[in-house]
Amino acid sequence: MPMGERSFEEFPMPILMTGEAQGLTAETYLHMFNLLALAMKAAPGFVLDTAHPLEGGGFRVVEVWRSKEDSDRFFATQVAPNLVPGVRPKRHTQALSSLLAG
Known part of the structure:
Protein backbone atom coordinates (compact mmCIF):
# COMPACT_ATOMS: atom_id res chain seq x y z
CA MET A 1 0.00 0.00 0.00
CA PRO A 2 1.48 3.41 -0.93
CA MET A 3 2.61 5.65 1.91
CA GLY A 4 -0.23 7.73 3.32
CA GLU A 5 -3.01 5.37 2.21
CA ARG A 6 -5.14 3.60 4.78
CA SER A 7 -7.19 0.45 4.47
CA PHE A 8 -10.87 0.22 5.38
CA GLU A 9 -9.95 -2.25 8.13
CA GLU A 10 -7.70 0.25 9.95
CA PHE A 11 -10.45 2.57 11.14
CA PRO A 12 -14.13 2.02 11.84
CA MET A 13 -16.21 3.75 9.20
CA PRO A 14 -18.87 6.28 10.13
CA ILE A 15 -22.56 5.94 9.37
CA LEU A 16 -25.06 8.08 7.51
CA MET A 17 -28.37 8.45 9.32
CA THR A 18 -31.36 9.65 7.34
CA GLY A 19 -34.56 10.47 9.18
CA GLU A 20 -37.81 11.46 7.52
CA ALA A 21 -40.57 13.06 9.55
CA GLN A 22 -43.84 13.54 7.72
CA GLY A 23 -45.97 16.27 9.23
CA LEU A 24 -43.04 18.11 10.82
CA THR A 25 -43.46 21.81 10.12
CA ALA A 26 -40.57 24.18 9.41
CA GLU A 27 -41.36 26.03 12.64
CA ARG A 66 -18.80 7.88 14.01
CA SER A 67 -21.01 4.87 14.85
CA LYS A 68 -24.62 3.71 14.78
CA GLU A 69 -24.45 3.38 18.57
CA ASP A 70 -23.55 7.08 18.92
CA SER A 71 -26.44 8.05 16.65
CA ASP A 72 -28.95 5.80 18.41
CA ARG A 73 -27.87 7.02 21.85
CA PHE A 74 -28.32 10.67 20.89
CA PHE A 75 -31.72 9.99 19.33
CA ALA A 76 -32.95 8.06 22.38
CA THR A 77 -31.70 10.51 24.99
CA GLN A 78 -32.11 13.88 23.26
CA VAL A 79 -34.38 13.73 20.21
CA ALA A 80 -37.12 11.24 21.15
CA PRO A 81 -38.02 12.97 24.45
CA ASN A 82 -38.49 16.28 22.58
CA LEU A 83 -40.57 15.09 19.63
CA VAL A 84 -43.98 16.66 19.24
CA PRO A 85 -46.92 14.29 19.65
CA GLY A 86 -47.72 12.39 16.46
CA VAL A 87 -44.32 12.93 14.82
CA ARG A 88 -42.17 9.80 14.68
CA PRO A 89 -39.31 9.98 12.19
CA LYS A 90 -38.47 6.96 10.08
CA ARG A 91 -34.74 6.48 10.62
CA HIS A 92 -32.37 4.59 8.34
CA THR A 93 -28.64 4.09 8.73
CA GLN A 94 -26.01 3.16 6.18
CA ALA A 95 -22.34 2.39 6.80
CA LEU A 96 -20.14 4.74 4.82
CA SER A 97 -17.08 3.68 2.88
CA SER A 98 -15.31 6.98 3.38
CA LEU A 99 -15.53 10.35 5.04
CA LEU A 100 -13.50 13.41 4.14
CA ALA A 101 -14.14 16.47 6.26
CA GLY A 102 -12.66 19.94 5.91
Whole structure:
Protein backbone atom coordinates (compact mmCIF):
# COMPACT_ATOMS: atom_id res chain seq x y z
CA MET A 1 0.00 0.00 0.00
CA PRO A 2 1.48 3.41 -0.93
CA MET A 3 2.61 5.65 1.91
CA GLY A 4 -0.23 7.73 3.32
CA GLU A 5 -3.01 5.37 2.21
CA ARG A 6 -5.14 3.60 4.78
CA SER A 7 -7.19 0.45 4.47
CA PHE A 8 -10.87 0.22 5.38
CA GLU A 9 -9.95 -2.25 8.13
CA GLU A 10 -7.70 0.25 9.95
CA PHE A 11 -10.45 2.57 11.14
CA PRO A 12 -14.13 2.02 11.84
CA MET A 13 -16.21 3.75 9.20
CA PRO A 14 -18.87 6.28 10.13
CA ILE A 15 -22.56 5.94 9.37
CA LEU A 16 -25.06 8.08 7.51
CA MET A 17 -28.37 8.45 9.32
CA THR A 18 -31.36 9.65 7.34
CA GLY A 19 -34.56 10.47 9.18
CA GLU A 20 -37.81 11.46 7.52
CA ALA A 21 -40.57 13.06 9.55
CA GLN A 22 -43.84 13.54 7.72
CA GLY A 23 -45.97 16.27 9.23
CA LEU A 24 -43.04 18.11 10.82
CA THR A 25 -43.46 21.81 10.12
CA ALA A 26 -40.57 24.18 9.41
CA GLU A 27 -41.36 26.03 12.64
CA THR A 28 -41.23 22.83 14.71
CA TYR A 29 -38.07 21.63 12.97
CA LEU A 30 -36.34 24.95 13.66
CA HIS A 31 -37.45 24.86 17.30
CA MET A 32 -36.02 21.34 17.74
CA PHE A 33 -32.82 22.26 15.90
CA ASN A 34 -32.25 25.26 18.17
CA LEU A 35 -33.05 23.16 21.25
CA LEU A 36 -30.66 20.33 20.34
CA ALA A 37 -27.84 21.98 18.37
CA LEU A 38 -25.41 22.53 21.24
CA ALA A 39 -26.00 19.07 22.71
CA MET A 40 -25.53 17.52 19.28
CA LYS A 41 -22.24 19.34 18.66
CA ALA A 42 -20.96 18.05 22.02
CA ALA A 43 -22.30 14.49 21.59
CA PRO A 44 -19.75 11.69 21.30
CA GLY A 45 -19.37 10.60 17.69
CA PHE A 46 -21.20 13.53 16.09
CA VAL A 47 -19.81 14.65 12.72
CA LEU A 48 -22.48 16.67 10.88
CA ASP A 49 -26.18 17.44 10.60
CA THR A 50 -28.20 18.98 7.79
CA ALA A 51 -31.86 18.94 6.78
CA HIS A 52 -34.29 19.98 4.08
CA PRO A 53 -38.07 20.12 3.63
CA LEU A 54 -39.80 17.25 1.84
CA GLU A 55 -42.21 17.69 -1.03
CA GLY A 56 -45.68 17.32 0.42
CA GLY A 57 -44.62 18.37 3.92
CA GLY A 58 -42.22 17.21 6.58
CA PHE A 59 -38.44 17.23 6.83
CA ARG A 60 -35.54 14.95 6.01
CA VAL A 61 -32.62 15.09 8.43
CA VAL A 62 -29.24 13.77 7.32
CA GLU A 63 -26.51 13.18 9.88
CA VAL A 64 -23.08 11.58 9.94
CA TRP A 65 -21.93 9.85 13.13
CA ARG A 66 -18.80 7.88 14.01
CA SER A 67 -21.01 4.87 14.85
CA LYS A 68 -24.62 3.71 14.78
CA GLU A 69 -24.45 3.38 18.57
CA ASP A 70 -23.55 7.08 18.92
CA SER A 71 -26.44 8.05 16.65
CA ASP A 72 -28.95 5.80 18.41
CA ARG A 73 -27.87 7.02 21.85
CA PHE A 74 -28.32 10.67 20.89
CA PHE A 75 -31.72 9.99 19.33
CA ALA A 76 -32.95 8.06 22.38
CA THR A 77 -31.70 10.51 24.99
CA GLN A 78 -32.11 13.88 23.26
CA VAL A 79 -34.38 13.73 20.21
CA ALA A 80 -37.12 11.24 21.15
CA PRO A 81 -38.02 12.97 24.45
CA ASN A 82 -38.49 16.28 22.58
CA LEU A 83 -40.57 15.09 19.63
CA VAL A 84 -43.98 16.66 19.24
CA PRO A 85 -46.92 14.29 19.65
CA GLY A 86 -47.72 12.39 16.46
CA VAL A 87 -44.32 12.93 14.82
CA ARG A 88 -42.17 9.80 14.68
CA PRO A 89 -39.31 9.98 12.19
CA LYS A 90 -38.47 6.96 10.08
CA ARG A 91 -34.74 6.48 10.62
CA HIS A 92 -32.37 4.59 8.34
CA THR A 93 -28.64 4.09 8.73
CA GLN A 94 -26.01 3.16 6.18
CA ALA A 95 -22.34 2.39 6.80
CA LEU A 96 -20.14 4.74 4.82
CA SER A 97 -17.08 3.68 2.88
CA SER A 98 -15.31 6.98 3.38
CA LEU A 99 -15.53 10.35 5.04
CA LEU A 100 -13.50 13.41 4.14
CA ALA A 101 -14.14 16.47 6.26
CA GLY A 102 -12.66 19.94 5.91
